[in-house]
Amino acid sequence: MGYPHTPHPRETQVLSTHFGDPGARTLQGWRDRGGYTALEKALKMDPVEVQNVVKESGLRGRGGAGFPTGVKWSFMKPDGKQHYLACNADESEPGTFKDREIMRWTPHALVEGVALGAHAIYADTAYIYVRGEYTEPVARLEQAVREAFDARILGDDAMGTGRRLYVHVHRGAGAYICGEETALMNSLEGRRGNPRIKPPFPAVAGLFAQPTTINNVETLTAAPHIVNHGAEWYKQFGRPNNPKSTGTKLFSVCGNVARPGNYEVALGFPFGEFLWDVCGGAADGREIKAVIPGGSSVPILTPDECRTAFMDYEGMVAAGSMLGSGGVIVMDDRQDMVVQIARLARFYAHESCAQCSQCREGTAWTTKILERIRDGQGVAQDLDTLLSIADGMTGKTICVLSDSCATPVVSGLKKFRHEFEAKLKASPNVVSMAGASRGGGSMAARLAASLDR
Amino acid sequence: MADVKQITLTIEGRPVTVPDGTSILEAAKHAGVLIPHYCYHPGLPVAGVCRMCLVEVEKFPKLAPACATAVGEGQVVHVHSPKALEARKGVLEFLLINHPLDCPICDQAGECELQDYTFQEGRAESRYLEPKRWNPAEDFGGDVLYVTNRCILCTRCVRFMDRAAEYPVLNVSERGDRAVIGIHPEQDLGGNVWSGNVIDLCPVGALVSKDFLNKARAWELDHAASVCPGCTQGCNSVLETRDDTVVRMRARPNEDVNQYFVCDEGRLGYRWLNRRDRAELPYVRGTSGALDPADWDDAIARAAALLEGRRAFVLASPTLGNEALHLLARVAERTGGRGVFTVRTGPEAPLSGVEDLALRRDRAANVAGAELVGFERRSAAHVLDGLTAGDALVVADEELADVRVAVPAGVPMVVISSAVPAWAAAADVVLPIANMAEEDGTFTNLRGRVQRFLQAKSPPGLSRASWSVLGDLLAAMGEGAGYWSAAEAFDALAAAHPRFAGLSYDTLGLKGQVLAEHGAPAEPAAVAA
Numbered sequence: 001m002g003y004p005h006t007p008h009p010r011e012t013q014v015l016s017t018h019f020g021d022p023g024a025r026t027l028q029g030w031r032d033r034g035g036y037t038a039l040e041k042a043l044k045m046d047p048v049e050v051q052n053v054v055k056e057s058g059l060r061g062r063g064g065a066g067f068p069t070g071v072k073w074s075f076m077k078p079d080g081k082q083h084y085l086a087c088n089a090d091e092s093e094p095g096t097f098k099d100r101e102i103m104r105w106t107p108h109a110l111v112e113g114v115a116l117g118a119h120a121i122y123a124d125t126a127y128i129y130v131r132g133e134y135t136e137p138v139a140r141l142e143q144a145v146r147e148a149f150d151a152r153i154l155g156d157d158a159m160g161t162g163r164r165l166y167v168h169v170h171r172g173a174g175a176y177i178c179g180e181e182t183a184l185m186n187s188l189e190g191r192r193g194n195p196r197i198k199p200p201f202p203a204v205a206g207l208f209a210q211p212t213t214i215n216n217v218e219t220l221t222a223a224p225h226i227v228n229h230g231a232e233w234y235k236q237f238g239r240p241n242n243p244k245s246t247g248t249k250l251f252s253v254c255g256n257v258a259r260p261g262n263y264e265v266a267l268g269f270p271f272g273e274f275l276w277d278v279c280g281g282a283a284d285g286r287e288i289k290a291v292i293p294g295g296s297s298v299p300i301l302t303p304d305e306c307r308t309a310f311m312d313y314e315g316m317v318a319a320g321s322m323l324g325s326g327g328v329i330v331m332d333d334r335q336d337m338v339v340q341i342a343r344l345a346r347f348y349a350h351e352s353c354a355q356c357s358q359c360r361e362g363t364a365w366t367t368k369i370l371e372r373i374r375d376g377q378g379v380a381q382d383l384d385t386l387l388s389i390a391d392g393m394t395g396k397t398i399c400v401l402s403d404s405c406a407t408p409v410v411s412g413l414k415k416f417r418h419e420f421e422a423k424l425k426a427s428p429n430v431v432s433m434a435g436a437s438r439g440g441g442s443m444a445a446r447l448a449a450s451l452d453r
Numbered sequence: 454m455a456d457v458k459q460i461t462l463t464i465e466g467r468p469v470t471v472p473d474g475t476s477i478l479e480a481a482k483h484a485g486v487l488i489p490h491y492c493y494h495p496g497l498p499v500a501g502v503c504r505m506c507l508v509e510v511e512k513f514p515k516l517a518p519a520c521a522t523a524v525g526e527g528q529v530v531h532v533h534s535p536k537a538l539e540a541r542k543g544v545l546e547f548l549l550i551n552h553p554l555d556c557p558i559c560d561q562a563g564e565c566e567l568q569d570y571t572f573q574e575g576r577a578e579s580r581y582l583e584p585k586r587w588n589p590a591e592d593f594g595g596d597v598l599y600v601t602n603r604c605i606l607c608t609r610c611v612r613f614m615d616r617a618a619e620y621p622v623l624n625v626s627e628r629g630d631r632a633v634i635g636i637h638p639e640q641d642l643g644g645n646v647w648s649g650n651v652i653d654l655c656p657v658g659a660l661v662s663k664d665f666l667n668k669a670r671a672w673e674l675d676h677a678a679s680v681c682p683g684c685t686q687g688c689n690s691v692l693e694t695r696d697d698t699v700v701r702m703r704a705r706p707n708e709d710v711n712q713y714f715v716c717d718e719g720r721l722g723y724r725w726l727n728r729r730d731r732a733e734l735p736y737v738r739g740t741s742g743a744l745d746p747a748d749w750d751d752a753i754a755r756a757a758a759l760l761e762g763r764r765a766f767v768l769a770s771p772t773l774g775n776e777a778l779h780l781l782a783r784v785a786e787r788t789g790g791r792g793v794f795t796v797r798t799g800p801e802a803p804l805s806g807v808e809d810l811a812l813r814r815d816r817a818a819n820v821a822g823a824e825l826v827g828f829e830r831r832s833a834a835h836v837l838d839g840l841t842a843g844d845a846l847v848v849a850d851e852e853l854a855d856v857r858v859a860v861p862a863g864v865p866m867v868v869i870s871s872a873v874p875a876w877a878a879a880a881d882v883v884l885p886i887a888n889m890a891e892e893d894g895t896f897t898n899l900r901g902r903v904q905r906f907l908q909a910k911s912p913p914g915l916s917r918a919s920w921s922v923l924g925d926l927l928a929a930m931g932e933g934a935g936y937w938s939a940a941e942a943f944d945a946l947a948a949a950h951p952r953f954a955g956l957s958y959d960t961l962g963l964k965g966q967v968l969a970e971h972g973a974p975a976e977p978a979a980v981a982a
Binding site for chain 2: 177
């Protein structure tokens with residue numbers, strides 16, 4: 001459903017069916033709605049069978065990277081080692097709030113998915129790492145886990161199968177970077193949340209140096225539906241000519257949009273129809289100027305690009321962006337793109353873990369330049385410098401936070417360069433702050449130039 | 454090594470074969486190619502954070518960090534390709550935008566990797582138009598000052614304190630460009646005797662020595678490979694001098710002894726090498742009863758005459774080299790006397806994360822050497838027991854600061870020393886010798902490793918190398934013809950003592966060799982660069 005709105009007829013509700021329905025939150029309520037039948041079924045299956053049905057369904061990671069879930073699970077072999085499942089509920093990508101609604105309204109759906117996933121990867125222990133700011137979702141989730149333990153759905157004899165399944169809820173402390181899978185593992189271990197160098201990959205040495213799988217909330221919540229209804233059922237959702245993207249996906253829509261909220265549509269849904277029909281277009285009768293389709297880390301799209309794009313992994317890449325986390329940020333014609341992009345850059349500068357030189361220094365430098373341009377202090381070479389810094393920040397660091405900061409800058413400069421240039425033109429290039437503008441010609445030279453004028 | 458798979462790859466067009474699992478960065482060293490890096494250090498766990506060592510590996514989609522990428526069969530690595538150079542240029546610019554250009558007042562200037570690599574391949578001009586970040590400097594305790602603004606957050610210091618010292622008081626505090634190296638609120642580096650190594654490890658001037666602060670410019674220093682005289686561990690060191698004064702001592706890598714480290718007691722213990730109250734001339738007690746300056750020949754002849762017909766009771770310092778101790782032992786043996794030594798002790802302080810490395814209880818370098826050539830270890834209170842009238846006392850570089858033992862009347866005393874302690878005013882002959890920084894020689898450490906130290910500065914006045922003086926004394930007593938070099942003196946020792954057999958001064962190299970009966974037979978020494 002387009003929660004908090006009534007469902008739009010063109011939505012395909014699978015995960016969001018019970019959004020807004022407080023009855024679904026309790027164990028009994030969840031059972032009444034068909035809950036835990038998938039887990040019961042899965043626990044009687046061999047993990048490989050579970051992996052195979054998920055592999056067959058085409059389910060891909062809903063956190064942003066889109067890695068095929070079944071394939072990821074199949075990396076985990078019954079090698080006798082301690083395995084872990086980590087559920088990434090550190091939903092911190094600006095513009096993304098789909099996992100929040102899953103946890104708020106259907107916490108048992110996640111618990112079920114986590115238990116099922118743990119079974120599928122031969123793990124007896126799973127951690128759900130929840131974003132620290134998510135106070136209500138944490139409370140709901142903890143309540144659900146407690147109920148599941150009390151009902152022996154979890155514990156040493158999960159659902160009477162003799163299978164040991166423990167699920168722990170862990171609250172983050174407010175760092176965006178802890179949503180990066182290896183940083184999340186460090187944070188779970190009690191270390192500073194810094195991303196790790198790969199290799200080793202988590203499937204080899206992850207949490208506590210043991211084989212670990214990390215899945216997003218939405219991915220794990222989708223898995224029980226696949227086990228219940230089969231791979232073929234799941235594959236019916238999607239563009240017929242694109243078998244690589246199947247199933248439904250939640251999209252969090254925010255910004256200057258008539259009906260913001262969470263929408264669940266089949267992958268491959270036409271983005272134009274989604275924006276203007278399902279979500280009602282821009283708010284207040286304005287025009288849409290720009291859309292970030294997949295969370296703040298993906299390239300910005302223009303309205304024209306949106307009209308022809310399809311909402312699946314390949315469709316968004318074809319349109320020049322990425323599906324990402326499904327966080328759709330809509331900006332209308334009142335928005336100043338320089339202000340918006342500067343704000344995004346500031347976010348990344350604030351959240352950089354400070355390990356890699358390019359990211360630690362580059363995100364902050366980018367922010368300073370953008371804010372200077374925003375404040376009318378830009379100089380002609382700033383735009384070239386921005387692009388050059390962005391190039392230095394892309395593809396060279398341990399994780400992709402650095403790239404994520406560079407992405408909106410590069411796409412913004414490509415598509416809205418005129419707005420930046422207008423700010424530069426308006427700028428009298430007066431140095432109003434001591435030291436604000438070293439270099440780019442000496443202060444004396446500039447003074448001389450301004451006197452000539 | 455034979456069972457480890459060997460991998461052959463090409464780095465900058467040079468084929469190189471290394472064991473499987475070696476990093477590209479280490480393999481490149483074998484190929485003679487230096488891949489610029491900051492956070493990587495061979496003695497610390499890999500962090501892979503500075504991103505300076507990015508290299509282009511053919512068939513890899515992205516540039517690879519050479520420190521964290523293992524070699525692969527047939528890999529072709531380009532270190533200086535345009536793509537790799539561009540990436541490193543970018544890193545250098547990022548590191549420099551907030552780095553103060555205070556090289557003229559920075560102790561690291563001249564030995565700074567940021568300065569060197571920037572000069573080598575960085576941008577000539579900055580594009581940074583914003584005000585630079587500023588944070589106050591902070592006293593980290595011990596000998597360490599943290600100049601926050603110069604820090605490039607390579608985290609070598611954090612990893613050293615965590616993993617080598619196992620005294621985790623440093624961390625990275627804050628995130629983004631606000632990040633700095635943070636220190637425990639109640640503990641500091643003063644609590645660990647190995648913490649000074651973070652100064653050597655810091656690739657820039659962020660962690661500087663308070664002791665060395667503003668003392669000298671790096672390029673004014675002369676460097677001599679040496680061995681720390683402070684305890685029996687025998688850490689390899691570099692003595693750095695300016696105008697014949699030792700101004701700094703640092704670790705010299707030796708995987709078999711001290712890895713890359715040296716303790717603070719050793720690091721800061723160099724001052725006695727510069728003491729000013731030195732014996733600069735030979736002295737002989739004259740007819741008036743006073744000690745008069747004499748020339749070397751007369752002083753040596755007088756000393757030999759005093760020892761004639763007497764048993765020499767030799768009290769020697771275990772900070773003397775093997776050569777001097779051997780010659781002193783010869784003096785005792787020839788006269789039917791004996792050799793004794795005493796050694797100052799202190800608590801043992803291991804570097805917990807590194808095997809068999811500690812500040813040892815015995816706070817002198819050559820205890821093993823002294824015992825091997827026949828000296829007897831004694832407590833300070835009993836060091837002169839058995840010295841009787843009719844003997845002659847030979848005191849070799851031992852100050853006996855803690856000893857309150859009266860020398861019996863009628864015992865002539867020969868003092869062979871780099872300094873004349875007050876109590877030695879009773880000496881009949883004073884022969885001034887060089888201290889260990891002023892001569893070549895060898896020490897034997899507690900594991901039986903014989904290691905050379907090289908002369909770092911010139912001895913004052915007419916003082917001479919210990920083995921030279923003692924060689925002449927023995928010659929005057931009728932044994933041998935003296936020595937012209939430490940090599941000759943050492944080879945004489947090797948010929949005389951079965952334990953030193955097979956060793957030769959020339960093949961000791963700069964990393965030393967182990968005595969034949971200490972574990973493995975002596976291997977040919979690897980000569981350090």
